[in-house]
Amino acid sequence: MNAPGVLAVAAVAAVLGGSVAATAQQPAPPPSGAHAGHEPAPPAPPASGEHDHAASQEPPASPAPPVTPDDRAAAFPPVHPHAMEESRINSLVLFDQFEWQTGHGARGLSVDASGWVGTDLDRFWFRAEGDRPNGRFEQAQVQALYGRAVSPWWTFLAGVRQDVRPGEPRTAGAVGIQGLAPYWIELAATAYIEAGGRSHLRVEVEHDALLTRRVVLQPLLEFEIYSRGDRALGLGRGLSTVDAGLRLRYEVRREFAPYLGLNWHGRFFGTKAGALAAGLPARGAELAVGVRFWR
Secondary structure, three states: OOHHHHHHHHHHHHHHHHHHHHHHOOOOOOOOOOOOOOOOOOOOOOOHHHHHHHOOOOOOOOOOOOOOHHHHHHHHHOOOOOOOOOOOEEEEEEEEEEEEEEOOEEOOOOOOOOEEEEOOOOEEEEEEEEEEEEOOEHHHEEEOOOOEOOOOEEEHHHHHHHEEOOOOOEEEEEEEEEEEEEEOOEEEEEEEEEEOOOEEEEEEEOOEOOOOEEEEEEEEEEEEOOOOOOOHEEEOOEEEEEEEEEEEOOOOOOEEEEEEEEEEEEEEEEHHHHHHHHOOEEEEEEEEEEEEEEE
């Protein structure tokens, strides 16, 4: 065979070899029958990384049981638990106000003190307060009370109150409750009943707001309500008097704190009419300088 023939045969062989190789690389046709015409399912990707443990994962946990009242009580115990001791004897004497007042042409000394001795459950209480404007004695009140704790925050009180004033002194039975209300508000409500049947209610509210560790702002409010009037004392029926104050003290120690204060007092209804008839103002305000101390 001559050279041109050899080259022609080689070219035909090369073309046929490429066709065979292309045919071998093509995928096999899908099987015939029921699945004919559908694409084959793709192969599952190989497991790797965290998916290697998919087969060994535990079944999902069951839902948590519902929260019961016992669970809530265990999770949220009472704040500031207070254990009461029935045998140990303690005592306290507090001069909440020992101050010099001036205003509306009157100036003088005013004192408000209280104290107790006893156990956490049973105590003997005393209260004393008095005013001495313009160097003359005006009035004073002394109370002797038995106190029984009815909860960690509240005390029931019962006893006697003696009013000391120029003229005829007055004696009355006393019953009430005092303690710490929510938001650290100190509250005392006492009812007084005299031998003649006249009664009145006295409510005292105060709160210590800490501006700093040593500076304390103390607002306070006090009012009295009478069941019937008393002309001898210039008292009318219903709301009789309201006293409000604001004191800013600096605690040199917790037991000793000088302060500056502002007091406002007002008489209402029949008591107001009696004061005006006696030439006394129905309302007034005073500046106060004093010290608060206890031991």
